[in-house]
Structure formats: C-alpha cells, structure tokens
Amino acid sequence: MITAAAQQITVKGVVRSAQGPLRYSVVQIKGSSDAAYTDKEGRYSLETARQGTAEIVVSLLGYAPQTRTIELGRENLTADWLLEPASRELDEVIVSASRKPETLSNVPSSVTVITRKALEDNMAVTTDLTQILANEVPGLAPSAQTNSNVGQSLRGRSVLVMIDGIPQSTPLRNGEVDMRSIDPSVLERVDVVKGATAIYGNGAAGGLINYITLSPKEDAPIAGRTTVNLTGSLAGLKNSTGGRLGQQLHGRLGKFDYVVSGMYERTGEWKDAKGQLVGTNYSLGETDSYNAFAKVGYTPNSRHRIQLMYNYYNSRQYSNYTLVNGNFLTGQPATGVLGKQDGQPTGINGNHNVQLSWQADSLIGGTSLHADAYYASRDDVFYVSLGRFEGGDGQSHTLAQKKGFRFMFSSPLGGHGSLSYGADLIHDVTSQPLVDGRVWVPEMKMFNIAPFAETQWAFFNHLVVKGGLRIEKVKIGVNDYTTLRITNASGGTVTPSFAVAGGDLEYTATLFNAGVRFNKYPAFQPYASFSQGFSVADVGLALRDAKVDNISKINTEAVLVNNYELGFVSKANKVRFELTGFVSTSALGAEMVYDAATDLFNVSRTPERTYGFEATAQYSPVANLDLHAFFSYVEGKSDTGRTGDYNMYLNGRRIATPKTGGSVHYRPLNTLELQLQYTGVLERDRFSKLPSGLYKGNEGIVKAYHLFNLNASYRVTRSTMLTLGIENLFNADYFPARSQWFMIPGFYSKGRGAAFNIGMTVKY
Structure with missing residues (x-):
C-alpha cells in the first residue's frame, strides 16, 4: 500500500527591527516543532504540513515576541515581521493592586x-x-x-x-x-x-x-537557559572575586506546564572605593546564596487551572574577618581583621514558600474564583550581641511560620461593573529566641480572619470608580514566660529577669478604600484615592523588653493609617509623565514606649503625618534610545503636643532623603544594548548635634552621594548573550544613607566601590 505524503506549505518572510534585519530570530508554529531561523538578512523559510488556522510566534533574545494567527491552505504564504526591543516599561500590565487581573x-x-x-x-x-x-x-x-x-x-x-x-x-x-x-x-x-x-x-x-514568580512562556516540551557570572572588585581585586551559576528549565507537556530553577552564588570580599574591606556586619561580601524554585501547572480546560509553587532561599555570610568598629565623629569606617566570626553565620537560614492555587472562570453568572492555600517558614539569624545577656554574649534569630488560606469571587455587574468578595485566613507563629535555645521573645500565635469586598465601575468608557472595605479580626496568644536579664558592659543589670503572665491580645478594625480615575484624554489622565492600612505594633519588641508582669498591661492598639493620593498621567507622542502627591496620617505611632508613671507599655500616642510627591518621566526620541528619570520627596512629622501642630521631624529610620534617578538605554546595533543608570541620594539635615558632636539615635545628617551603574549586553549567536556590568562606575567614596543616620559604630560602613560582573547566558 502506498501512503501519500502530506503536502508541505512554505511560509516565507523577513524579520526586522527599526534598525534593520534581525539574524537568529526563531519563527515557530505554536504547539509544534515546525520552526526556522532567520539568516543575516533576516529572511526565513518555514515548512509545515499543517492545515487550517495556526499561530506563528517570532522571538529573539532581547526583543518582545510577536504572535500572529495565519490561515494555512494549499498556497505558500509570505509574512514579514517588525520586532520591538524588550521594554522596561509596561503600560498595560496585570498588577497586584486589586488581587485580580487589572491594568x-x-x-x-x-x-x-x-x-x-x-x-x-x-x-x-x-x-x-x-x-x-x-x-x-x-x-x-x-x-x-x-x-x-x-x-x-x-x-x-x-x-x-x-x-x-x-x-x-x-x-x-x-x-x-x-x-x-x-x-x-x-x-x-x-x-x-x-x-x-x-x-x-x-x-x-x-x-x-x-x-511575581516566573511562568512558562513556550509550548516546547523543554526549553531553558544557563547563566554563568564572574564578579569582583575593581577597587581592590585581591580576594574579591566570586561567581554565580544558574540553570532554568521550562516547558509544556499536554495540559501540564512547568518551570524549575536552581541558583548558587558566592561573593568575594566587598571593598570600598579605597580598596579597604567593607565592615562585616550584615555585609553581602563573602556570602553564599542558594535558590531552588519549581512551579507546575495543570490546565484541564480553558476554564480551570491548578498550580503548585515551591521556593527555597538561603543566603548567609561566611566571613574570614571579625568586625572593627567605625567612628562617626572621626569619619573612620567600620572594617574587619582576619579572625573567626563570633556565633553562627548571619543571614537567611532558609526561607520556604509553598503555594497551591486554583483558578476557575466562567462559573454561574460569569463569576470567577481564585483560591489558594500556602505555607511559609523562615529563619533569620542576627549578629552576636556581646555581653548583653546574663552570662555573656547572645545571638538571636527570628523564627516565623505562616499557614494561610484565601478565596475571592469576582462577579460581573451588568456591563460596566464588577464585585470582588472573599476572605483571608492566616495563622502566624513568630518568636525570637537565642540560637542556644534561651527564650528572648516567646512564641506569639496570631490568628487573623478578614472578609472583604470591592466593587469597580466604568462609566462612559473613560471614568473608573472603585470602592471597598475589609474587616480585620486579629487574636494574638502568648503563653507565660520569663524575661532574660539584660546587662550593661560592666555586667550591671539593665532589665531584671522576671515572670510575665501570658494571655490574649485582640484587635478589630474596619478599613475602607475608594478611588477614581479619568482616562479620556491621553494628555491628562487624573486619579485620586483614599485608602487605609492596618498594622499591629511590634508586639515582640514589647515582650522581650517587658517591664511589666502581665501582657494585659501592654497596650498594643493597632496602627490605622489613612492615605490620600492625587496624581495624573500624561502621554504625548513618545513621552510619558506621571506626578503623584500624597499625605499619610495616623493617630498612633508604630513604636512601643514604656510609661514609668503607669508601669505600662504603650503604643506611642503621638499622631504622625508623612507627605511628599513623586515624579517620573519616560521619553523615546528615536527607536533605539530610551530615557527615564524620576524624583521623589518624602517628609514626616509628629504632633508631640497632640494639638494639631506637627512640630517634630521623624528620624532617618522612618524618613528617607530626597532621591533622584534615571537611565539611558541605547541600542547602537541589533545585537548590542547599553545602559547607564543613575541614582542620587540627596542631603537631609533636620536635627541638632548633641554636645558630644553626635546626634540622637537615628537622627544623623545624611550627606548627598551620586552613583552610576553601567551594563552592556551583546548577542553573540541566536542563543548566546554576553553581559558586562560595572557597579559604582566612577568609584564614588561614600557612606550609604543608613550608615550616616544610624551612626552605630558596628554599622558605620562605607558603600561598595567600583565592581564588575561579567556574565554569559545561553538560551535553548
């Protein structure tokens, strides 16, 4: 018997960018192995035996992929393509603002x-x-x-x-x-x-x-990328070199899709602009980092999807140096000398996240459902406190476990509105013991249930109105415990050890949000919103430093924040500009304060107000050049007399200096991209010096500094990309803002000097 061969159809064309032909582009029929590569003139010739409607995808490393639906018959076809460089800016993108697909x-x-x-x-x-x-x-x-x-x-x-x-x-x-x-x-x-x-x-x-973690983007059964990097200091190469290796695989097998990834990174010594070792307290030098990630999805039909995600991250410092304190008054930065570090390596000693989610669309009345259950645990190890605890030194770590379940229904309301409603449940167990087992902060067991609802309406195709509410019900349980005796440098008692009776702390809050946006005119798209946030005080801080014998004497009323925002977006030709102003108020501060007169631990009753503005601009004067700039300003004050007169500036731990930044992206060739990035941290001087020449805690002056980063990427072949990055391009000699306002000798470290990062990515 003779079997007739299927007729081959040829699809031909050219793939270009605004700068000319694109070599090594992949032209593939989606869901099949039929594919072709473009030559140096951008030409391709794709043969297939398929008939009927097909989707053709064109992709190239460094460019945004394009998909086009084509009807395949008995005639050969011609299809030309114009690819755009992969963009750093997205105008229409799903965001997290409403927990459902939104632009x-x-x-x-x-x-x-x-x-x-x-x-x-x-x-x-x-x-x-x-x-x-x-x-x-x-x-x-x-x-x-x-x-x-x-x-x-x-x-x-x-x-x-x-x-x-x-x-x-x-x-x-x-x-x-x-x-x-x-x-x-x-x-x-x-x-x-x-x-x-x-x-x-x-x-x-x-x-x-x-x-937001990765999802598979290709229909091939297996695809992926391998990355290799070499890093080091340009200000002092000796012992500064490190490396990074990453491997990702992803694909689609029938109704299943997957992404798996593994990464290991080891950094060398971090050097400042003068080639000196950066202070070792929490430094990212001499740090080993691991990340393992997996995501598996199952889509039985167009209406349902089940997905399982797991991520593990570990990053700890294994330094060959012990800390040498800095001195704010003399400008001497913290550094290190050869020697064994005290205690366990600091950093993240394991962060686990597991999530199982289910998405169901087109239920009764067009309602959709998204539900997920998750488990998260983390162990964060802090530095050794010398001589702070009874018996000598102590090193603490925060242990936290969360189990949660969430569900949300979204239902259409007529042709112009929608209603989203559901509830969140979370069980959180957090403690801060010492690594040797001594209890510093006992276990705090929180159960939180929060029903919510939000509605959105679109009028006249241009006016978007949103509003919603959420009810928080929180219960925190603490068992009886005994505080640790805290000592000073000479061994004297600062806080005695005594028994504290446990109990329950309960909170209830009703939170509102409302917003409006008008999008009719691209040159002026204004928006305004009011939103509330809820946060329990740092209960653990009060428990570990307790001066009372019963937690019922700790008034930990939650902090309720009101946020008011007004802004607009303007788009004209190749320019996008956004300006936003905001005011944030709260009747309570977020810090715990002990009142000796009443023997109670209270949330600071000082009302607070923060305010400021942010401006961003993007401009693409020509196809191969993108410009981006921003400026942000925030200020904050407290009403110490509770008279409505906000007369006291908030310190540097709360309020950042004005910040400016920007970048220039230039693509001189289809295979070459260059970026120069700038970040400027401006001065903030709000507080007076003490007679000693120091400032009060967290009130140090921040002097301005300016940093430039450079990166370049070059596509060698259709699957291989080389990258070069230089951090602190001009080797600025500076103290980061936190070092300046913090002033603590062990953390008074300089910023990293000029450093390089050479990488290669192979995609397949």
Whole structure:
C-alpha cells in the first residue's frame, strides 16, 4: 500500500527591527516543532504540513515576541515581521493592586512595575534585591547594601513584602530582613503598590511589594537557559572575586506546564572605593546564596487551572574577618581583621514558600474564583550581641511560620461593573529566641480572619470608580514566660529577669478604600484615592523588653493609617509623565514606649503625618534610545503636643532623603544594548548635634552621594548573550544613607566601590 505524503506549505518572510534585519530570530508554529531561523538578512523559510488556522510566534533574545494567527491552505504564504526591543516599561500590565487581573490604566493610585527586562538589566550589575528596588522605585528609601533592610521604608512607613501574595514580612517581631527573600532570577516582575493598603492584610502601612514568580512562556516540551557570572572588585581585586551559576528549565507537556530553577552564588570580599574591606556586619561580601524554585501547572480546560509553587532561599555570610568598629565623629569606617566570626553565620537560614492555587472562570453568572492555600517558614539569624545577656554574649534569630488560606469571587455587574468578595485566613507563629535555645521573645500565635469586598465601575468608557472595605479580626496568644536579664558592659543589670503572665491580645478594625480615575484624554489622565492600612505594633519588641508582669498591661492598639493620593498621567507622542502627591496620617505611632508613671507599655500616642510627591518621566526620541528619570520627596512629622501642630521631624529610620534617578538605554546595533543608570541620594539635615558632636539615635545628617551603574549586553549567536556590568562606575567614596543616620559604630560602613560582573547566558 502506498501512503501519500502530506503536502508541505512554505511560509516565507523577513524579520526586522527599526534598525534593520534581525539574524537568529526563531519563527515557530505554536504547539509544534515546525520552526526556522532567520539568516543575516533576516529572511526565513518555514515548512509545515499543517492545515487550517495556526499561530506563528517570532522571538529573539532581547526583543518582545510577536504572535500572529495565519490561515494555512494549499498556497505558500509570505509574512514579514517588525520586532520591538524588550521594554522596561509596561503600560498595560496585570498588577497586584486589586488581587485580580487589572491594568495600570484602571488603577487610581501610584504603582511601580519592575518588568522582567528591568530586572535583567539590573541583574547584569547586582543581584541584591534591596539595591534593585532602590534603583527602580521612587519613594523607597536607599539600600544599605547589606542583608538587612532596616530603615528602607516606603513613603516613610513600613512595607509588606510578598512572594505571589504570600507574606514574607513578620510584623509581630519585625526583623526588617524581608526584602531579600528570593533570588531575582526566578521573578517575572515586581509590583510595588505605594501608600497604605489593606488588600493583603496586616503590615502594609506604607504599601506592598509583591514578587511575581516566573511562568512558562513556550509550548516546547523543554526549553531553558544557563547563566554563568564572574564578579569582583575593581577597587581592590585581591580576594574579591566570586561567581554565580544558574540553570532554568521550562516547558509544556499536554495540559501540564512547568518551570524549575536552581541558583548558587558566592561573593568575594566587598571593598570600598579605597580598596579597604567593607565592615562585616550584615555585609553581602563573602556570602553564599542558594535558590531552588519549581512551579507546575495543570490546565484541564480553558476554564480551570491548578498550580503548585515551591521556593527555597538561603543566603548567609561566611566571613574570614571579625568586625572593627567605625567612628562617626572621626569619619573612620567600620572594617574587619582576619579572625573567626563570633556565633553562627548571619543571614537567611532558609526561607520556604509553598503555594497551591486554583483558578476557575466562567462559573454561574460569569463569576470567577481564585483560591489558594500556602505555607511559609523562615529563619533569620542576627549578629552576636556581646555581653548583653546574663552570662555573656547572645545571638538571636527570628523564627516565623505562616499557614494561610484565601478565596475571592469576582462577579460581573451588568456591563460596566464588577464585585470582588472573599476572605483571608492566616495563622502566624513568630518568636525570637537565642540560637542556644534561651527564650528572648516567646512564641506569639496570631490568628487573623478578614472578609472583604470591592466593587469597580466604568462609566462612559473613560471614568473608573472603585470602592471597598475589609474587616480585620486579629487574636494574638502568648503563653507565660520569663524575661532574660539584660546587662550593661560592666555586667550591671539593665532589665531584671522576671515572670510575665501570658494571655490574649485582640484587635478589630474596619478599613475602607475608594478611588477614581479619568482616562479620556491621553494628555491628562487624573486619579485620586483614599485608602487605609492596618498594622499591629511590634508586639515582640514589647515582650522581650517587658517591664511589666502581665501582657494585659501592654497596650498594643493597632496602627490605622489613612492615605490620600492625587496624581495624573500624561502621554504625548513618545513621552510619558506621571506626578503623584500624597499625605499619610495616623493617630498612633508604630513604636512601643514604656510609661514609668503607669508601669505600662504603650503604643506611642503621638499622631504622625508623612507627605511628599513623586515624579517620573519616560521619553523615546528615536527607536533605539530610551530615557527615564524620576524624583521623589518624602517628609514626616509628629504632633508631640497632640494639638494639631506637627512640630517634630521623624528620624532617618522612618524618613528617607530626597532621591533622584534615571537611565539611558541605547541600542547602537541589533545585537548590542547599553545602559547607564543613575541614582542620587540627596542631603537631609533636620536635627541638632548633641554636645558630644553626635546626634540622637537615628537622627544623623545624611550627606548627598551620586552613583552610576553601567551594563552592556551583546548577542553573540541566536542563543548566546554576553553581559558586562560595572557597579559604582566612577568609584564614588561614600557612606550609604543608613550608615550616616544610624551612626552605630558596628554599622558605620562605607558603600561598595567600583565592581564588575561579567556574565554569559545561553538560551535553548
């Protein structure tokens, strides 16, 4: 028997960019192995035996992929393509502002989205997420370049950090180490929602940072990329070299899709601009980091999807040096001398996140459901406190475990509105013992249930109106415990050891949000919003330093924050400009204060107000040149007399200096991209010196400094990319802002001098 061969159809064409033909582009029929590569003239010839409707995808490393639906018949076809460079800016993108698919043009508040392209640009220089966020997000305080994000506030208040909506922050005992919870190589993007928000619950007094993890993008059964990097100091090469190795695989097998990734990074010694060792307290030098990530999805039909995600991150410092304190008065920076560090290595000793989610669309009445259950645990190890505890030294670590379940229904209301409603449940167990087992902060067991509802309406196709409420019910239980005796340098008692009776702390709060946005005219798209945020006080801080014998004497009333925002977006030709002003108020401060007259521990009753503005601009004068700039200003004061007169500035731990920044992206060739990035930290001088020449705690003057980073990427072949990054290009000699306002000798470290990062990425 003779079998007729299937007729072959040829699809031909040219793939170009605005600068000319694109070599090595992949032209593939989606869902099949039929593919072709372009030659040096950008030409391709794709043969297939398929008939009927097919989707053709064209992709090239460094460019945004394009998909086109083509009808395949018996005739050969011609299809030409014009690819755009992968963009750092997204105008229409799903964000975390409402916990459901939404575009930026419908959000009545300020949101910064760090795209995958922007992440890759920054990773060519540094993989420190605190530094990447500081480079990209107006309103976020500068990075201290350590494994701690102490003082890195957002608009002067605390920020809630999440991974795919799973909270990483520990508000019950805030160790301020939550920004470095995952490696940026497994992130699709980062959503930063600025201003108080209750949409994800406790802790977002200043906003939220949501790390969105990778999802598979290709239909091939297996694809992936391998990355190799070499790093080191240009200011002092000796012992400074380090390396990084990453491997990712992803693909689609029938109704299943997957992403798996592994990363290991080892940094060498960090050197300042003079080639001297940067102080070792929480330094990211001599640090080993690991990240393991997996995501598996199952889509039985177009209406349902089930997904399982797991991420593990570990980053600890294994230094060959012991700390030499700095001196704020003399300007002497902290450094180190050869020797064994005290205690265990500091850093993240394991951060685990597991999430199982289910998405169901087109239920009764067009309602959709998104539900997920998650488990998260972390162990963060802090530095050794010399002679602080009875019996000598002590080293603490924060242990936190979270179990949560969330569900949300979204229902259409007529043709112009929608209603989202659901509830969040979380069980959080947090403690801060010493690593030798002594109890410093006992276990705090929090159960939080929060029903919520939000509605959105679109009128006349241009006016978007939103409003919602959320009810927080929180219960925190603490068992009886005994405090540790705290001593001074000579061994004298600062706080005696005594028994404290446990009990329950309960909170209830009803939170509202409302917003409006008008999008009719591209040149002027105004928006306004009011939102409230909720955060329990740092209960663990009160428990460990307790001066009372019963937790019922600790008044830990939660902090309720009101955020008012007014702004607009303007688009004209190749320019986008956004200006936002904000005011944030709270009747209570966030710090615990002991009142000796009443023998009670209270939340600071001092009302607070923070305010400021942010401006961003993007401009693409020609196809191969992108310009970006921003400026942010935040200030904060407290009403010490509770008279309505906000007369006392908030300190540097809360309020960041004015910050400016920008970048220039230039593509002189289709295979070459260059970026120069600038971050300027300006001066803040709000407080008077003490007679000693020092300032009160956290009130040190911050003197300005300016940093430039350079990165270049060159596509060698269709699958191979070389990158070169130089951090602190001009080798600026400076103290980061936190070193300056903190003034603590052990943390008075200089910033990193000029450093290099050479990388190679192979995609297949």
